[in-house]
Amino acid sequence: MPLYKTITPNSQTTVKIWKITESYQDLMAKVNLKPVALERVLGMKSELHQRGFLSVRHLLQEFGYTDSDLFYDENGKPHLKDGKHISITHSFNFSAVIVSDLIVGIDIEKQRDKIAVIANKFIDYEFDYLNKMEGDYVKKLTVIWCVKESLYKLFATPGLSFKQHCLVIPFTLLDAETVAWIDYEDKKHRYNIHFFEFEGFTCAYALV
Template sequence: MPFYHDYSDENAVILYWKYSDDDEFNVEELIEPENLEKAKDYHPKKLLEHLMVRKMLKMLLPEHKILYKTIGEPYLWPDSAHISITHSFPFASLAVSKNRVGIDLEKISSKILRIKDKFLHESEHIWTQDRENEVDLLTIIWVIKESLYKVHLSKYWSLKSHYQVFPFDVNNLSEIKCRVFDDFFSHDFTAKVFKIEDFYFAIVEEKRDLDN
């Protein structure tokens, strides 16, 4: 498994890897007993994605494992840190942080134009509609909102109505303002986005002052 990049900072360890045909995995060693039966039915590429994430975890916290809540949210056991995972073959990424963290990656594709009305906030339509780089803009918004959802999880919220990304320049993706909100509150965040080959990769971290 070739190392691709380390996006770690003072709060989180964030590793990003790319699959290689030379990689070797022991399924029973890497997949948790609680997840093993389900993993047997995975598509081969999906299984490889899960194995890459587990191999990264073994590098960082060899005595820990990834389990899932009933709503599908992954968590670390023993519960010593927050995690976020994302994968889209041939890439996989794992974040381990003392604060809540969300990561997401998505391949750049014009297919996203078909679903934009399902996740774009009304304000985002104004500055993305019919732009020459609309596919890039939409893909970046998507990975940011997916990352926000992992930080501020609620199955009752929609990416369209309760998540907002403010205008940004595709040539400067290091600090993109975004927020999660409803009629009673608004939590502001700053996302970092990286273009990796034909994918966009987003990182959203919760800051300590959000808990105050």
């Protein structure tokens, strides 16, 4: 399938989402990979991960980039050679890329009940406003996970903890946006958050 969705939250930022319906062979046939990327994708044991990796390269092409325009720093954060900021995510049969003049992070996660089992590993302050008995509990947990993953990606600092350093301000699912903070080493960083649901998945992205 070609592009699934394009979102333009502001004049400096674009989000593109891909629904991965193609085979590994079809995805591979339509991208040019630099040697290190080719080695990486061939070394993946899961075809699901291979297809996710390749779909991201298709999204790069939608932005007018090639695999050669993308590189990673020592912390594993992706960068573009033209200096624009980029963040990448894929989960099961969806992938997404956000490109901006601003610092950004993005995450997609499938909504699954088992997230409730691990909630205490990534949530602290947020338990004050969550209600386990509400029908949207799992969906709210998934939003919070996506937000914190987005923050982790954009901050790209070893030692950052979802539970200790990332805080998501109270929200409802209808809000489609909230505010989040990174409180790290006596400095507080504020980010604007947008989130939405589609086909049993949640996507959140963070902007300065």
